[in-house]
Amino acid sequence: MTWKTVYIWYAVIKENSMIIIYHCFGGSHSSVTAAAIHLGLISSDKTPSSDEIMALPYFDKTTDHDFGSLRFMGFDDQNNAVYVLGKKSQSDRFSNVLMGIAELLSKKDEVVAVNTMGRVNWSMKLGGFTSRRIGAARFGRPVVLKGTQKAFWELVNLVEMTKFKILNRAQ
DSSP: OOHHHHHHHHHHHHTTOOEEEEEESSSSSHHHHHHHHHHTSSOSSSOOOHHHHHTSTTTTOOOGGGTTOOEEEEEOTTSOEEEEEEOGGGTTHHHHHHHHHHHHTTOGGGEEEEEOGGGOOHHHHHHHIIIIISOOHHHHHHHHHHHHHHHHHHHHHHHHHHHHHHHHHHO
């Protein structure tokens, strides 16, 4: 995370909005899909097609350089900034770091870190590994797309719970 990112983060929080960070292992599949659902980039009313999923920013496009970097996805309808993050095997330790920085800025109540890994199925893991880690997108991408479609409703549920949590914090 660069100082520029921290400054932008602080500036966004300063305007009474929140920062939502969806994070997963690679920051390329489940976190991107959840953030897209949150922002309305894909409908939460129906399972998206493979083409709709592939059109999402950052979906199956993460490089080694992207790990540990917050990537901006957009602002939601409440002017909250939504980011995605790939954290590799850092598990919830990365959430602790993010929340620690927020606490240092006296903004802990204005940051929500959402771990999407609990919604990741084996197809997503295998396809994501094959596509991103091995670099065989031709073989891994169809598998991760099917896995993402299978996990879609669980991701929708996670986003709905996150929005409810944000609504409760705002009151």
